Amino acid sequence: MKSNRLWKTTIPGFIALFLCATSNFSPSLAGDFLPYDTQTSLSGWTPDSPEGPKLPATPFSPAERYIDNSYGDQSGDVHTYCVGSPGTLFQWSYENSFGGGPDLDAPLVTDRPDFTEASSTVGRGVSQLEFGYTYTYNADDGTTDRSQSLGEPLLRYGVFSNWLELRLALFPVDQRVTMAGRSNSTAGTEDLYLGAKIALTPQECFLPEMALIPQMTIPTGSNAFSDGEVLPGVNWIYAWEINDFISTAGSTQINRRVDEGTGRAYSELAQSWTIAYSLSDNLGAYTEWFVLAPNSADTDQTQHYFNGGFTYLINNDVQFDIRYGKGLNHAADDYFVGTGLSIRFK
Template sequence: MSFRHLLTAVVAGTSLSACATMGTRDALVSDRPDFTEATVLVDKGHVQVESGSTFSREGDTRSTAFGEVLMRAGLASKVELRVAGNSFVRERAGDALTSGMQDASVGFKFKLAEGPESPSWKPALSVITHTTVPSGSRVYRTQRAQPEVKVLGAWTLSDRVSFSSNFNVARPYDGVRSFTEYAGSGSFGIAATGRVGLYAEAYAFAPQDGSKVVSKYVNSGFTFLFSPDVQLDVRGGVGPTTMAKRDYFAGVGLVVRR
């Protein structure tokens, strides 16, 4: 069985199981919908499945991603397994239409330090290590693994407001060579009610490929808890100007915890 087929089977089985056996535990914390990853890990012995769809425009290219599946499993109190099936992508640039599956990825999240629940300068700290696996459709498959390390921080500002930040170092492959790319983000989260959460963030990518181009984005959105273990999210944002047109994106998602 190929890695892609195995991944599909695992995620599908986990999704069905998660939907069937939801329970009440600690507050649900997801890594979507914002770019900034949360410091919180899934509890040991439990699974959380995050998925969604995003429409985006970059210059004259319009694309829709379906799936965005991330399966998170708690292996220990400070270790989380992460398996991302990513998405089926459909892109249109002028009259050209391209579609297929993106590469999957596997990795781990490690808890480094717990942050206080009361307002404090002391952050919660975690780190994510993961890599893509050449497993997608031919048009989207990279010939090399693309590893990345993310350092995650989170601060409690009040009983309703928090701030999170990531610093990422990746090694993308452009079809000719691998190069280093830095990324950073900052995100404010607000607990509007017991069910509704709001966020606003900014993030940027700085590839060290000689282009000296820094791509900057801002986005915001909200989450809604249907139950302690099921969450809906909606987001939208804008990016740099490409070919005299402002890039933008919008998406929806669902998180289910088991």
């Protein structure tokens, strides 16, 4: 069985850095220049000024749209969504970038149903439960493998600041393998997943919204599904909102894995790219490619997948999703299909 993947190209990120290098690029700690419990000046304002703080002019129209719609009104007055805590750990520059982070009055942002995780956190004191079901089918050389991931619960909880969330997941699995007309079924749980998502930067013109997830699995699973050792990894996520209809994101991961054939550990590169479409206020869709590429594995091989799906927003705190994916090469599973629900508790 190809184990269930919770872990959801770098070149576009470096291109973005180059394009914005002349736009006063100056990464800084968010809390160093923007107190989030007040409206704060960004340029040319002092406490004695008769008028409130105004946004500086910027030559990049994408940044102007992003700032106006997300962080202020058309007058330029600064608005903050999560009072008392920076939304991201860093800012791209002193002049054009501020805020970021979760907006609790807007619809929830989920990590499912695609492979690429969200580039934002849930917010301090907010919990979000994402769960679902996935059926996976694969037939190779006279052996048929059918597996069901039951529940897929992922708990996300914001702690200390709006840019940090803790993550915990445990996947129950039921697998049935048929060979030469004889079937064998096994049920149990996979290893416990632990992680922490750090919201690094908001989007500024061509510069992406970014997050980093240090993560690991701990060998708590059933004998049939446990890897038997702690497997660490890291996930870097980068995303751009292009306009009101389309957004795009990618992730680059390096995770420790165990070879299914020999039990020897190796490092695996996981790369993904997704495009999301806003079809209406409640209905969304996505298409995505991802690859799992072992490095120095004994028997595990590179797997390519393409998948897509839909999301339906029941209300701002509840979202339903469906998805379908297909393996693109012989080593990949033939297909998978799933559905899920995400709930935010504020």
